[in-house]
């Protein structure tokens with residue numbers, strides 16, 4: 339009845355991405371990008387060359403027409419090199435899908451071909467100092483003045499906001515009513531006059547740095563409006579399910595890299611005349627870590643399959659994200675423990691995995707917000 343096997347195409351996709359990452363993002367290179375906090379432009383170009391940026395888009399717009407499970411497999415594979423990289427891959431794609439679903443034919447024509455070819459990128463700015471989990475509380479305003487909208491306000495944590503050739507999907511207030519009826523989405527060139535962009539130093543996410551955006555009378559043409567005026571909340575919500583499940587797959591990939599590295603170390607490292615992996619304390623730790631990765635993987639795959647088959651899947655997606663991120667933090671912490679002092683050293687990738695893991699319970703909706711949604715789906719009304 340149940341068939342858990344992957345298709346030939348899916349296995350091929352996984353192998354292709356694995357080979358590409360081994361060639362263009364080896365461990366030493368990843369360490370350099372992380373240390374130097376530099377965006378890997380060349381890697382992104384290789385992804386574009388291989389057609390990875392076209393994956394979830396329909397064939398009519400030049401896409402590969404792949405499903406959610408395919409995207410999840412790709413995200414897991416990229417996540418093996420670091421959860422940063424899945425954010426770097428996914429953020430432009432999710433915004434591009436919003437252009438596909440809510441944009442005018444002119445916007446689709448203008449943004450999708452260069453996005454799919456890797457000539458432009460996209461970023462998202464929802465969060466503000468006073469509007470995090472409560473995104474509807476945002477205060478950045480956009481006012482219509484003749485042929486243009488004028489944006490004023492401040493955003494924080496926009497990942498990749500400063501990267502070259504980026505258009506930022508900025509959510510702003512255009513009305514005075516409740517946020518469901520008063521927000522709009524705008525596609526803003528990150529070189530727009532009046533827009534100041536500052537990098538926000540963070541514990542992880544160094545290859546795809548987060549930014550503060552300060553808008554002072556930034557004029558955008560009227561056709562930068564994405565979706566209906568005051569219909570921005572629906573645009574914002576429409577991509578969240580896909581973003582969360584792809585993100586969950588990245589946790590699985592990154593956590594499985596932790597297990598692989600810790601396991602290899604435990605088989606090699608000798609103390610007291612034995613491999614440390616032969617001490618039951620370490621062996622059982624690794625057994626638990628491997629089991630958790632597998633559980634997170636199948637929660638993620640199943641939620642992706644539900645979404646692929648047109649089902650609601652919100653409950654399952656929140657469960658996959660909650661479990662995957664919380665276990666990822668714990669697995670990365672144990673990975674550091676197994677490597678001892680070397681796990682804590684900046685020479686080994688384990689510290690990078692731990693820094694990435696700590697961010698995973700915050701981005702794309704905090705663990706507390708996942709629990710809120712799960713509890714509500716269970717018929718509860720937590721206060």
Ligand SMILES: Cc1cc2nc3c(=O)[nH]c(=O)nc-3n(C[C@H](O)[C@H](O)[C@H](O)COP(=O)(O)OP(=O)(O)OC[C@H]3O[C@@H](n4cnc5c(N)ncnc54)[C@H](O)[C@@H]3O)c2cc1C
Nearest residue numbers: 462463464465470471495496497543697701702704706707
């Ligand atoms: C690495 C990184 C990348 C990011 N990238 C982007 C991006 O590209 N674009 C973007 O717009 N934003 C981005 N963000 C912002 C991210 O979405 C927010 O940080 C997140 O939504 C939480 O908001 P906050 O940080 O203001 O925390 P707050 O919402 O202030 O939450 C603080 C704490 O209170 C808890 N809490 C809040 N409300 C409730 C509640 N109702 N019930 C129980 N607990 C609650 C939270 O779970 C958390 O533990 C990024 C953040 C990070 C760290």
